[in-house]
Amino acid sequence: MITIENVSQSYDAEVVVDRVSASIGPGLTSIIGPNGAGKSTLLGLIARLQPLQSGRVTVGGLDVTTTASKQLARTLAILRQENQVSLRLRVRELVTFGRFPHTGGHPTAHDRELVEAALERLDLASLADRYLDQLSGGQRQRAFIAMVLAQDTDYVLLDEPLNNLDMKHSVAMMQLMRTLVDEDGKTVVVVMHDINFASSYSDSLLALKRGALVAHGGPEEIMDTEVLESVYDMRIPIHEVDGKRLGLYFGSPQAARQA
Amino acid sequence: MSSTVAAPAAASPAAAGSARPGRGALALGLGAAAVVLLALVSLFVGVADIDPARLLAGDPAAWELVWISRLPRTLAAVLAGAAVAVAGLIMQQLSRNKFVDPGMVGTTESATLGILVVTVLVPAAPMLAKMGVATLFALAGTALFLALINRLPTRDTLLVPLVGIMLGGVVAAATTFFAYRFDLLQTLNAWMIGDLSGILRGRYELLWIVAAACVLGYVAADRFTVAGLGEDFTTNLGMNYKATVRLGMFIVAVISAVSVTTVGALPFLGLVVPNLVSLLVGDHLRRAVPLTVLIGSGLVLACDILGRLIRQPYEVPIGMIMSVVGAAIFLVLLGARRRGRTTARTSPPARATAGGEHA
Numbered sequence: 241m242i243t244i245e246n247v248s249q250s251y252d253a254e255v256v257v258d259r260v261s262a263s264i265g266p267g268l269t270s271i272i273g274p275n276g277a278g279k280s281t282l283l284g285l286i287a288r289l290q291p292l293q294s295g296r297v298t299v300g301g302l303d304v305t306t307t308a309s310k311q312l313a314r315t316l317a318i319l320r321q322e323n324q325v326s327l328r329l330r331v332r333e334l335v336t337f338g339r340f341p342h343t344g345g346h347p348t349a350h351d352r353e354l355v356e357a358a359l360e361r362l363d364l365a366s367l368a369d370r371y372l373d374q375l376s377g378g379q380r381q382r383a384f385i386a387m388v389l390a391q392d393t394d395y396v397l398l399d400e401p402l403n404n405l406d407m408k409h410s411v412a413m414m415q416l417m418r419t420l421v422d423e424d425g426k427t428v429v430v431v432m433h434d435i436n437f438a439s440s441y442s443d444s445l446l447a448l449k450r451g452a453l454v455a456h457g458g459p460e461e462i463m464d465t466e467v468l469e470s471v472y473d474m475r476i477p478i479h480e481v482d483g484k485r486l487g488l489y490f491g492s493p494q495a496a497r498q499a
Numbered sequence: 500m501s502s503t504v505a506a507p508a509a510a511s512p513a514a515a516g517s518a519r520p521g522r523g524a525l526a527l528g529l530g531a532a533a534v535v536l537l538a539l540v541s542l543f544v545g546v547a548d549i550d551p552a553r554l555l556a557g558d559p560a561a562w563e564l565v566w567i568s569r570l571p572r573t574l575a576a577v578l579a580g581a582a583v584a585v586a587g588l589i590m591q592q593l594s595r596n597k598f599v600d601p602g603m604v605g606t607t608e609s610a611t612l613g614i615l616v617v618t619v620l621v622p623a624a625p626m627l628a629k630m631g632v633a634t635l636f637a638l639a640g641t642a643l644f645l646a647l648i649n650r651l652p653t654r655d656t657l658l659v660p661l662v663g664i665m666l667g668g669v670v671a672a673a674t675t676f677f678a679y680r681f682d683l684l685q686t687l688n689a690w691m692i693g694d695l696s697g698i699l700r701g702r703y704e705l706l707w708i709v710a711a712a713c714v715l716g717y718v719a720a721d722r723f724t725v726a727g728l729g730e731d732f733t734t735n736l737g738m739n740y741k742a743t744v745r746l747g748m749f750i751v752a753v754i755s756a757v758s759v760t761t762v763g764a765l766p767f768l769g770l771v772v773p774n775l776v777s778l779l780v781g782d783h784l785r786r787a788v789p790l791t792v793l794i795g796s797g798l799v800l801a802c803d804i805l806g807r808l809i810r811q812p813y814e815v816p817i818g819m820i821m822s823v824v825g826a827a828i829f830l831v832l833l834g835a836r837r838r839g840r841t842t843a844r845t846s847p848p849a850r851a852t853a854g855g856e857h858a
């Protein structure tokens with residue numbers, strides 16, 4: 241369980257996270273909301289990447305401000321939205337660093353097994369000996385996620401994990417998230433833009449708008465034209481297909497011509 | 500049909516995995532052999548000839564020359580070469596930029612300013628104390644550089660070294676002005692242009708400090724590699740980013756200060772060697788540091804030997820040779836880096852078909 245109590249964050253005078261309180265987990269939780277809503281900032285605060293200005297966050301009972309960073313690294317792992325890595329590291333070397341919180345620089349046979357398993361899970365076995373700068377954007381994204389998985393923490397936070405992924409790998413990624421939750425019992429938090437992906441796979445959705453929490457509930461509650469309008473300021477018709485509620489957010493070219 | 504396609508694809512990563520570490524070991528072995536060879540040559544090249552036969556016969560005069568002059572000079576080249584290259588490697592990791600060299604972005608310049616200041620204020624201070632002051636100045640210069648680039652709006656590949664070069668230029672100008680006022684331009688020159696000809700027994704031993712700094716750099720290699728991934732990655736892995744950067748700055752400052760005061764500046768060394776090593780074995784410092792040590796010392800030995808041979812019986816200072824050789828290597832590397840990227844993208848399919856044909 242992740243508990244967020246009255247967390248706020250501001251840059252200069254601009255409030256970007258505004259008195260957010262929520263309990264997240266167990267299961268798969270998606271954070272949704274428009275650009276600049278504060279999703280990445282909130283995720284960074286949960287993962288102690290930025291110091292908390294006010295409020296309190298605990299992850300698995302550990303207060304992120306007072307717990308030793310190394311202990312937190314064995315409890316939660318995070319991947320940021322943007323990862324500019326210019327190092328010439330091989331994919332396997334990068335993923336092995338995921339074991340760093342557990343064994344420092346001396347991976348054991350067990351660590352190597354976990355690394356290979358993570359590579360396998362992200363379909364990277366054939367790319368493991370490539371340098372990161374020789375990968376495509378989506379392959380690199382998968383390499384970073386493999387590193388986070390190799391960290392083998394109870395809590396996994398991913399900021400837009402579908403960035404750069406094609407349809408097949410996007411689906412595989414969401415199914416992987418489900419496996420992490422259902423089989424490994426992990427708590428997974430992802431920031432997502434595609435509400436249909438989010439609602440199809442998540443146990444709950446958490447919507448932010450201008451830093452404030454505007455909705456938090458199961459897919460059936462959030463996938464509602466009124467609720468989504470309060471988040472995105474646009475009308476999204478909801479259609480039920482095969483028992484799933486899908487939001488058709490594409491608009492129409494006619495509407496553009498009329499406007 | 501599909502099974503024959505799948506077979507080489509499954510086999511190729513294993514083959515690549517076993518081939519690559521072999522390449523690293525080969526580079527290390529070749530490097531070590533080259534350094535030993537160059538060191539031997541360095542012992543015997545000079546104005547006064549030393550005949551190996553006379554050494555073997557136990558000629559005391561020949562041995563005297565080796566102990567007092569040739570061996571110290573050779574050791575100085577090895578130690579300074581290795582350390583300055585390692586300092587460059589660590590600095591590039593901390594600034595996350597491959598075009599940064601402590602010799603150009605304010606570290607070495609600040610060390611020079613420090614040694615000048617202490618020479619003016621406390622001329623009688625022991626050398627070790629002077630180096631301590633130089634190290635403090637180098638630390639301040641490095642910290643200033645890293646603080647400046649953290650404030651840049653973008654981590655542009657070219658902007659980062661440019662800011663460093665400007666900072667280095669300002670510090671160097673202040674140093675020159677200071678030296679001019681106190682009539683120390685001559686002394687300043689000795690530090691600005693690396694020179695090994697004055698190295699004798701008793702004048703290089705402090706360089707063992709930089710050897711210790713290199714060992715420290717190797718011990719902390721994993722930390723610096725993680726730091727090179729960026730602050731968020733480092734924090735996520737449970738490490739203290741700021742502490743790692745401080746440790747790296749300390750190593751870079753000590754190496755720069757001690758080497759500039761004993762042998763003078765070795766231009767381009769900290770830039771060229773890490774870039775070459777990066778091309779050969781990548782940026783995982785556990786593997787990059789040993790190779791950097793070998794190539795750094797080998798390059799300085801080679802340049803020093805060259806400097807002694809070019810206009811015999813006179814010597815060309817190592818600093819000048821390094822400038823020319825370093826700049827040339829750098830230009831070649833720039834080309835290789837670009838080619839490396841394009842061939843790397845296209846080579847794996849080619850390898851897969853080759854494997855298929857063999858099967």
Ligand SMILES: Nc1ncnc2c1ncn2[C@@H]1O[C@H](COP(=O)(O)OP(=O)(O)OP(=O)(O)O)[C@@H](O)[C@H]1O
Nearest residue numbers: 251252256273274275276277278279280281282321
């Ligand atoms: N370092 C910073 N300095 C000043 N403002 C910042 C900084 N980082 C973020 N912001 C601002 O905080 C707000 C929230 O940013 P955040 O990255 O959390 O948004 P987001 O919801 O993740 O958006 P996106 O969907 O575009 O990724 C934005 O308005 C952004 O401009």
Ligand SMILES: [Mg+2]
Nearest residue numbers: 279280281321
């Ligand atoms: Mg974001």
